[in-house]
Amino acid sequence: MPDSNGVSGANIRLENLTKRYPGSAAPAVDNVSMDIKAGELIVFVGPSGCGKSTTLKMINRLIEPTSGKILINDEDVTNIDPVGLRRKVGYAIQSSGLFPHMTVAQNISLVPKMIGWSKGRVDARVAEMLDLVGLDPTEFRGRYPRQLSGGQQQRVGVARALAADPPVLLMDEPFGAVDPITRDHLQDELIRLQHELHKTIVFVTHDFDEAIKLGDRIAVLRERSHIAQFDTPEAILTNPADDFVSGFVGAGAALKRLNLTRVRDVPVVEVPTAGVDDPLQSIFDIMGSGSVTELLLLDRHNRPYKWLRRGDLMRAKGSLARAGTLVSHHVTDDSTLRDALEAVLTDSAGRVAVTGKKGEYLGVVDMETLMNSVQELLQADRLDAIEHRAELADAAGGQVHREQEGAS
Known part of the structure; x- marks a missing residue:
């Protein structure tokens, strides 16, 4: 059950965790200690073979630690039964890990049963779980995994991991085997x-961009899961701890910071809209007024359906079926x-519709809004860099002053 702040997660503490x-x-993992707050989304990122998956699997004891402690709440x-522990900790993996001989409903109901x-x-x-991950229960509960797309399988995998309402969810590269577009959608869903x-x-994950997009905090891991830096995405992008972390950040930190800002945090543009069941004449009236050259047609569920321009209406001939x-x-x-920028860049008109939880239309983001946001991020980076250099200069000046006092 959620606490008074709406948090239903558990705190996790790793103490000197080692696997040999x-x-x-x-x-493979050497003396790792870490505190994770209840309700946090923590991302382990690091090169292949660094021990990040091993560390993850020790939390639910799929891999038994050689030494150290794992404390949950x-x-x-x-010191407890590992099978019982795994029933209390959700686990989602790459390629979903669904049992192929079981239906979707049977897979999801496994632990609750x-x-x-x-x-x-x-x-x-x-x-409830199918609805939560955006799949219609009446359509999907009787299907088998082979009858699902890769993205649908991953959604069912997440639903199964959450079915018994565990406070902790472990996810081992769960979106690594799907195409980039599906991966973006699954990340948004998470x-x-x-x-x-x-x-x-x-x-x-091994994908630093994915880590930035998802994580409240990111643990950048070296070999044997040694922690190079454990901080917020903003802090790692602006002040990487060393050259190893800088290698993960790579070039274009300001553009990577586009992964830290959500569409909900920027203003959306309002465009004229109409419904598919609206009279054709009312749509003509909207398009014929002043500077309106484009209209977004919404379906019966208020979801974006078609873009209509004046020329499309001239060709409609009494029906919008083939227009737009x-x-x-x-x-x-x-x-x-970043998702919005990619969508805008692939659109000939330089804009993209924004939708809510159920796909309902909320507004439009255009290139001007995104460019303004990029400029603000670049300016923030410049100010952070100036402030950081000033702090280093002050620290160096203080050190020189102390050395001079010591010499005297």
């Missing part, structure tokens, strides 16, 4: 879910400005 495999000269889980939920409660939870559920999520251009791209208000 027999016959290995060096440990101050309970040392290294194991822990003794009644049939009525299980059935209601399956429907952000939306976290706003609603406030779980404690530990997420593993279908909306091929849209972003949600949880999407990042």
Whole structure:
């Protein structure tokens, strides 16, 4: 159950966590300590083989630690039944990990049934979880994994991980096997879910852009999961701890910071709209007024459907069925400005429709809005750099002063 602040997650503390495999000269994970707050989304990012997945799997003891402690809500889980622990910790992996011989409903209901939920409660939870991840229960609950797209399988995998309402969700590169467009949508979906559920999520990726987009804090890991830097995305982008972290940040830090700003944080542009069931004459009246050259046609659920221009109406001949251009791209208000920029750049008119949780139309983001945001980020970077140099200069001056006093 959520606490008074709406947080339903648990705090996690790793103390001197180590994993050494027999016959290995060096440990795979070496003496890792970390505090994770309840309700945080923490991302482990680092090069292949650095031990990030091993560290993740030790939290639910899929891999047993050689030494150290794992505390969840101050309970040392290294001393309890590992099977019971895994039923209390959600786990989602790459390629979903669904059981192919089970239906979607059977996959999602697996853990609730194991822990003794009644049939009525299980059935209601399956429907709730499918609705939560944006899949119609009546359409999907009886399907098998092979009948789903990659993105749909990943959504079901997340639904299964959350089915028993665990306070902790572990995600091991869950979106790594899908195409870039689906991956962006799944990332947006996870952000939306976290706003609603406030779980404690530990997420593993090798993609730094994904880490910036998702993480409340990011742990940049070296070999053996040594922590190079554990901080907010903003802090890592503006003040990387060393050259190793700078290598992950790479060039174009200001553009990467577009992943930190959501569409909901910038003003949207209002454009004329009409519904598919509106009389054709009323649409002509809107388009014939003043400077209106374009109109967004919404479907019966208030979702973006078509862009209509004056010339399209002239060719409509009493019907909008073949008039206009279908909306091929849209972003949600949880999407990042980087997502919006990519969509705008692929649009001939330089704009993209913004939608809410249920796909409903909220407004439009255009190139001017995005360019202004980029300029603001660049200016903020310049000010941060000036401030950082001033701090370094003050520190160096203080050191010289102390050395002079010592010499005298």
